[in-house]
Amino acid sequence: MLDAALKTQLKSYLEMVREPIELVATLDDGAKSVEMREMLEDIAAQSDKVSVRTDGTATRTPSFGIARVGEAARVEFAGLPLGHEFTSLVLALLHVGGHPPKEDEAVLESIAAIQEDHHFVTYMSLSCQNCPTVVQALNTMAALNPHIRHTAVEGSLFQDEITEKNVLAVPTMYLDGELFGQGRMDARDIVGKIDTGASSREAERMTAMDPFDVLVVGGGPAGASAAIYAARKGIRTGLVAERFGGQVLDTMAIENLVSVPYTEGPKLAAALEEHVNAYETEMIKGQRASALRVAGEDGLHRVEFEGGGELAARNVVLATGARWRTMGVPGEDEYRNKGVTFCPHCDGPLFKGKRVAVIGGGNSGVEAAIDLAGIVGHVTLIEFLDEMRADDVLQRKLRSLDNVDIVLGARTTEVLGDGTQVTGLVYEDRASGESRTVELQGVFVQIGLLPNTDWLRGSVELSDRGEIVIDEAGHTNVPGVFAAGDATTEPFKQIVVAMGGGSTAALSAFDHLIRTSAPAAVAS
Structure with a gap:
């Protein structure tokens, strides 16, 4: 056996x-x-x-x-x-x-x-x-x-x-x-x-902790990288996350992580957690942040959590990531990672020669359809509006491809499957009200990401999309608060980019810690 x-x-x-x-x-x-x-x-x-x-x-x-x-x-x-x-x-x-x-x-x-x-x-x-x-x-x-x-x-x-x-x-x-x-x-x-008493006990334990030099909020690739880089500096480092791994846990196959030809999301998340734990990092899981109180006279930022506890830190790295905006139709959740996917760069090669749909006619949707057309057998792009919102140059490229169909003015109403994988989807023609079925094996949802930043409104500057505004070094508009990964204005939402952003934010936090903790003058 x-x-x-x-x-x-x-x-x-x-x-x-x-x-x-x-x-x-x-x-x-x-x-x-x-x-x-x-x-x-x-x-x-x-x-x-x-x-x-x-x-x-x-x-x-x-x-x-x-x-x-x-x-x-x-x-x-x-x-x-x-x-x-x-x-x-x-x-x-x-x-x-x-x-x-x-x-x-x-x-x-x-x-x-x-x-x-x-x-x-x-x-x-x-x-x-x-x-x-x-x-x-x-x-x-x-x-x-x-x-x-x-x-x-x-x-x-x-x-x-x-x-x-x-x-x-x-x-x-x-x-x-x-x-x-x-x-x-x-x-x-x-x-x-x-x-239920476990939550209150954990809240008390967290609140009683000594302040961190760097507290990382978020456990995805950006958060893990930030924690590793901070801990390697020998400073008191904490990492708190609702679930360690973030979106990576929901990714079936990863084939674009440089030097790693193939891995799976849970394996990568486990490796990241093991790496973080190799250093003296206080890791706290199962906690969702609810508010950030920026530093007052004591120089300590404080992060509050839905469970009732709070943590204090001299520097905070925000790496709370994002979640995919979903269609909200029957079958979508059931077939997630069984044909319903959100990343053409990661999962596109898995659908080689197959029929797929892309939901969304903005830049991300049209770019996804163009990329997929070179891999899969056929692409059907479905857009809710009567015209695509993508840049004209992208639209011209898409229309030049002979294995792409474009359906405008259509509302996706259901994802179909056989219990193990996607077999099709149903959409409604918004003008006529007629329902139509498309047989396919994959659905790429490209209607945007929602950054996990609602809890930060009023604390740090957010873009009109709700992303944390950062500069090239990961600084936010609040001294001592840094950010990295998919929750930020970084345009490329990729694992390897998030890792780099996390390390950059941690190095900036360490630099800020040195500058703000140094004595005003050296005694002669």
Whole structure:
């Protein structure tokens, strides 16, 4: 079942298991049960602290639980955790076996404090890049707290259950039989929804922290770069973010990061987080900024958060990024990263030879259509207005391409799919009211970005688009406040550009710190 290389890798990981564990399987005579038995036996063969039992009585077949010898299983997999979920399996083996998880101490304390009995069920797909974050978080909670159980269900093997619950997107989480949440969530997010007191405790902890020399607000490529460059200067550095990784987490394939021919968003985000943690940086996740109070007489800027806490710093780097402006139509969210995408530069090559649509007739939409026309089989550009708003030179270029159709005065009303990927879209002719369907495999939404800067209005200068106005060195109009990345007036919203902007902002912050903290005169 497992190839030789995977067995060798697994064997080295299982050396970290501290307590004997059992794999308790519930099987039948089906092909998937045969595969599961082989997989479990392969795992057990790599460590004398792992054994297999096949007398399980779980409600789903095939499935298996992971338990310490003598205990009931609290971590369960219904289906074969391969693909993206194999890492989830390995981590579950380690954590049930007593190897400590890599998690913030405050989160671990909150997990341990849960006293009510809970059973989580996560419906996931082996090809889903966001599912492992949820599965691993809940597995960790179950491994650490005897009051918590978690079952990860591979949706494709339990289609009747999926249909019954009308699960149309993964990951979908149920808690004690009731819908709990959908989409990417980490342990901090989950604990915060269960234990409302965790938020207030975290707010108190943050407010009590000593001021930072540099506080980075935002955890995307710009924020990570800024934190690394600041921390390397040996100054007190903090990074606070709602979710570390930002838009990168939602990117399936990245092929334009210089020197890295191919990576995936979650992998890049994990690498960035590991790099930040290699330095003495105070990282705080799961916090959304709500206000910036610029420095008063004490010289400290203060950032307030929706959870109630605040942080103080001599210098602040704003790197809160942006979110894609969406169409707001049925099917759009369901097929995001399954054909609905927002970056032609990143994802265009994945649609080579296929039919796609571009939504939006401004400069970004027309430029995207021109770029895609050289890669894909056919492009349909759909614009809401009766004319395109792009520069004339771009429009002339677009109209010269023989594999492009332009539809004006059209309102997209639905994205169609087969459950796994986009198959088409529906638009309404605004003049006649007639609905029309276009068969295609990809939809590139190019109706603009929305910077995450609403909380900054009245604190720093924003452009008419809501972007933070910066100069070439990342300065805002407020001394000691800098900015970088997609939240700013930087015209090119790319990962590598954001990284450079983050490092520039951090270096400017360090320069400002030196100049403002130096003594007025040197004693003779």
